[in-house]
Amino acid sequence: MKHIHYSLVFLFVVLSQPLWSQVALRVQLQDSTKQPLGGAALLVRDSAHVYSAISDSSGMALLSLPHAGKYALHISLLGYQPIDTVLPIFSGGSFIPFVLHASPHALSEVVVRTENIAIQQQGEKFILHFVNPNFVQGRSIWDVLKTSPLIQVDENDQLSVLGNGNVIIFINGKRQYISMQALVQMLKGRPADDIQQLEIIPVPTAEYNAPTGSAIINIVFKKSSNYTKGYVNSTTVYRNLFTQMLAAGITHQKGTWSYDINLDGSYNQAQIRQTSTFTDPQLPLEWASTQNTKISYPNLDGSIQLTYQPGKNSELSLFHESYYASANPDHYTQQTFTHYLQTMNNGQDSSDQSFINNKLNYYEANSVLQYSWTQPAQQKKLEFILSHVYVSYAQSHQYAFENYQSSQLKSSTNLYQDMPAFNNNIAARISYTQPVSQKVILSAGAEYTHSYAHNRVNWSQFMGGQYVSIDSLNILYQLPEDVFEGFFNVRMLLSQKFMLNAGLRASHTHDDGKLNGTSVYRRDYNNFIPILQFTYQLSANHQFSYALEDGVYRPTFWDLVPFFKYSSSNVVDQNASSLDKVTYFKNYLTYTLRQKHVFMLYNNFQYHVVSQNGYPYLNPDGKLVFASTNLKYDDLASISYNSSYAFFKGIWNWNPYIYITYHVIRGKDSTAFLDNHRFWTGLLFTNQLVLSRKKAWFAQVYTGFTSPIIGDASFYKQLHAQLQLNISLMKRIKNWTFLLMANDLLNTNQFQTRRYIFQNPMIDYRVQQYYLMPQFAVRISWNFGNQKVSAGEVNQQTIQEIKRRAGVNL
Template sequence: MSLKAISLASLLFLAWLPTWAQYSLQGIVADSNHQLLTNMHIALSGTTGQVYNTVTGKAGRFAFDKLPQGTYTLKVNGMGYSADSMQINLIKDTFVTVTLKPVPTELKGATIMATKPVFEKKIDRFVFNVQNTGLVIGNNVWDVLKQTPLVNARESGTLSILGLQGVSVYINNRRSILSGRDLQQYLNNLPADNITSIEVITVPSSKYEAGNPGGIINILLKKDESIGLNGSINIADRQATYNTPGGGLQLNYRNRKFGQQLMVNGSSRRAYFYNDNVINYLGNTQQQELIHNQTIKKPENSIGLSTSVDYTINPSSALGATIDFRTTHSNDYNSGFNEINAPGQKQLYTNTNPETRNTNFLSLNLNYQYLDKKHKREFAVSADYFNYQNNQQAEFFSYNKQTPEIVHNGNRTDTRQLINNYAIKADYNQLVLKNVKMETGIRFSHTRTNNLLAFDNFSNGNWIPNHLRSNDFTYQEWISAAYISLYKKINKHLEIKAGARLEQTNLKNRLTTAKEFHDQHYINVFPTAYINYTVNDNNTLSFSMKSDIRRPAYAQLNPFIFVISDKYLVKGNPELSPSNSIMMELAYTMYHDYIFMARYTKSTRLFEQIAIVIPPDTTLLDRFNYGNADNWSLVSVINKSIIKERWKISLSNTLTLQRQQVDAPQTHIRTRDYLYMCNLSQQFTNLFGSKIDASINGSYFSKMVTANSEISGFGEVGIGFTRNIPAHNLSVSFYAGDIFNTQRLKHFYTTNDLSVSDMTGFSDTRYVRLSIVKKIGSNKVKTVRKKDPGNSEEANRTR
């Protein structure tokens, strides 16, 4: 079936989807700022004189079931709000939204309106109060992230804040070990009406672990005390060149003292990629090489399971535990050809490179929390462990076109990676000196990775072990950290916060076969400072500053050499040093709808994958600390309702001047580039009275420059539709991603002293997706208490 046919069928399905049951009336009650209102009294009276009464729940919802057909009067009132009423002709299932106006309260000559803004600036973060909006109805958490100001959530699973990669995601102040598509699938299974707010932390404080160069997104979920079992079921199907089905189950159980949450999700991903790389060697050979590679995933199967429990010992103490497990199995078929053109000769080789990968990830967390409300102090301690296993087998064969029956070059690799991490952390908060909030804590972690490579050459029909290429690499890391942070509100206009984080790191690398040893020891201090000045209710000015570190992922330290094609190799570097950065940010927020920011970031000892030439005609992608960079950025954000309760937009623009000083093998350059990024998200509610909500999301990047490589500009536009059926706690969504196919091709330009590379990459980005979410049990989902694990930074470095 073609994409066009699937799109048409899905839209018709959404537009004419029946509601099955009859005569139910459901709705939500909100104020003029879209804050959902609880404990509002609802009275429904019919022409027969029968009166039905209820109150709104914690999500502002109310419901009447099995009502006779007829005309009804709906009256809503509650403390602090003016009463409202409406006439309803009930001839089918009906869903209504009631908006109440707050009653002004006079206090010493001042009029106080008890409302909370949808988007607000706090001293060290931006807060998007999602529960105050209609986004919580029928959507999932990932859908809401796509509408969150400052955040760019792409359907590929990539998250960024103002275009900066390396974003860490927290859920209820606990850092998620998932990333990319795994994280996206997890958030797709969380109903949006569980969210209270989303915090966007562009400059994380010293309380958070070092290593958050892109900032933090903290998703805060409700903690309803509903008793019993509830949850949701999610099924989805994604069609691009190949089909990718997926789904998930979420269950929540709670009694008076005990709560448990279980989440299971899985997918079977199929995809297609290819790239064409033209390399011109500038040495005496004057040689040109065309490398074509294509990859077919057939398929990549993954299953994830997560369960969290908490037990309330007494009103002040609670225990909690979390287990996360994910397993992935993939079969990739890689093939291609090399065309080598040199003066007076031409050679053509064909390549095959099938690859199998099995990955398992297990994470355990045990935590205890003590809260003393009377003395305003809190203590929390957690112990953590994770185990990561990655086993990969690949075979590479190259054939000369003139003698296709003879193997020109053949090798196979069996790579096994095992990572174990142990961590413990403790945090203590207390109010000191009457009005100064102090946060302090310590953390210890130990990581050990074992990497084994068995490399065989193919010769005369036999596999012969290559002891020079086979290797055994061991990496150990010890990190000890302590932090302190102090916050004080000087007066109603001015508040300040300052802190510092001290980290000591010891590293030991052992390349057993080659008998190479590399040790590193360093101490870092990461200061943070914040000043927030509230001019009035509509204007806020703030300044933030912090120092941070970015450590290499464990795979980037692995020195093993992998063959991509006959003359194209990839390896890691165990001698990589972490990069350091200092960032300053000046922000002005106006009417909670407009944000203007100026940012400066200076980064040193940056590391990245850089292409170098092994003379005369082999390219090696190795990793190096290549130099420094300065970035000056101007940012504007508009988050505003164009038509009240009907059309809302979020538009962000970022203009950056980037200067680089690159000093790496075969590359010594200075660059100066202007980079532009734009994100536009639009949300339409009850489109043309059809009960269908729609969204349009678009993004554009002028280009990206890293070290001696440049990625050409690209953009993406996606459109989605959602139909909610409140009577059955059901929602159906259709999404079309990259509808103009603008991300299909990207150009990568790389230069060094000995070669120039121009690569065109194809990604299978245009697709349609149909998903169905069914809630079961109570609509009020109890979210199990979670604490931030002590090894989340290390867990994310396994990716």
């Protein structure tokens, strides 16, 4: 038995033993006239892995390979004959020149102009290579993201990847814990010249430190050391009211230490109008309502990250962020006027007016301690993360309801609702990646999360000159939660063309929600979340991939608090205390053609999904109630196309995103009547224009058309199509960037109408909610430090390369 044990240990060591030396391969590419060729794609394979690179404007490509030996090399470049060969790589490194010969087939003008971006599929990733340096020079990282395929950014700076708005940002493979608002400001203030590539991961495998159901954008920078970089952003936005934002940050690295400090503050103002009409001919009941909401509030966000590298392959970092926002009742108001054309039981026509003053105080503190140890040549990685998040969320609502009948009789009610809450969360995660054979890499880990949520709801009524507590409505809701999770992922290279990822997340969740000390939400359940992905590369121009993810969304702590609040005197929002978990299944099937055109079939099926806007019904008092509930399922299927084109000598870069979607939502139990389904389509085009390379003038134009849709897990349909137009103009002067923006110029939200679905089909309820005008903004950025900041100069070698390949004089 002991001999068997030693034999197994010896076999494992042999299979997992990496080769410790790392060798460099330098490839020089030229055409038949000895001119360098930039933008060529290189794929290098051994028996287990695939390595890739893009040649620069000098025709040079550099790859770091884990060991000496024989490798298969593929080189492709539009307009030239590809090269496939086998290379012997020696331990001291290799320098190999190649000459590419022009293809006998003539290329069209459009094909030549697609050389700004190359899209490559590699396992679970879509890798965007910026082969034309003019595409990124003179712009910020955020501007590059906005004009990159597979990524969408709306007018409110909300990121999404192929329609998934739950996006996590990584930088150089490391998750960024800074809030998305502060992260956007940082990306706006830092130049994109140092970007090496973007990695887009629609379905992260189990080893990624990302929530289930999320997508990842990994920004990979060129290597640099001993630097100081900083930025200052000032943004002024006008949309009926002014909003002012100011952000600054500095990053410093020297030797083994580095720090990153970011500050972000703003004074936000917004004004929104909502109109609605309601008709129930059976009661009868009919009203028309107009609501104006005005909010003004400051917020402040500050973060610091300290990083220490005790060794070449290890790193220890400490991150902390604090965020605060506050709104006073005088600065957060809702005023609603409702005219009743008919009232219940043939009552007199009447009207009412409601004033709701809201108070808000929000504070969040987030701390993360992370240690990582990596051996890139051996593909080993150890990571440990310890995090703590504390959130304090106190809100209150003061309701003043004034009712009028026949314009003579008047009654009024004054209520006060106070809802203090806090949440405390501690989590620990450990993961390890290790090759177990020449063709198999195993990642495994475990994570534990403990959370405690504490929520109070206190009601009082103004009587006799003072507020008197309404004890029957007061509640205390507490929810402790423990989640134990383990995961593993196996990456297998089955052949030089076929790669497989298979993983599993297994977790156990324990909840014990208590309402006024009595257990009302006790849950113990297990989740098994499989992830399956494969990539098949038929050739350099044809790549296929498939991804399957099964996961669980747990109800949020706030969703489970059984409270209600008024939106107006006749509309009530009601929470539920017993929502079920949501199980989802996501499927992606993609085909990438010529490293430019991405075709995708996508399906997202959610079982027992929680309704987003609530289940609408009329209570006996004639008030419209929207109650949280689980539906039977939400099933969305779509086919989409993404790409990137360049026209007119590279002046115009055009990214189309086109999709056709079929969406169906079904209810269950009390909502079994719900059968909400519809086809819709979207045509979204992002344009980047170079107005003057010499003077560094740039412009971006976004146009989007979407036919009428239905909302996710919702009881409504949109009745009208939406057309959106956003325009921005940017000027670069040395270290300064000036940006003018005009968003939603057509203000089409004003014409969007939602019609809700009721159990009684005769009930008609329609809502319009919109800003009063388009959004206009001015952004000024200043960069400082010893970073490379480009003012939009042209790389002449690359331009000459495009000239020769196009066969024209540009």
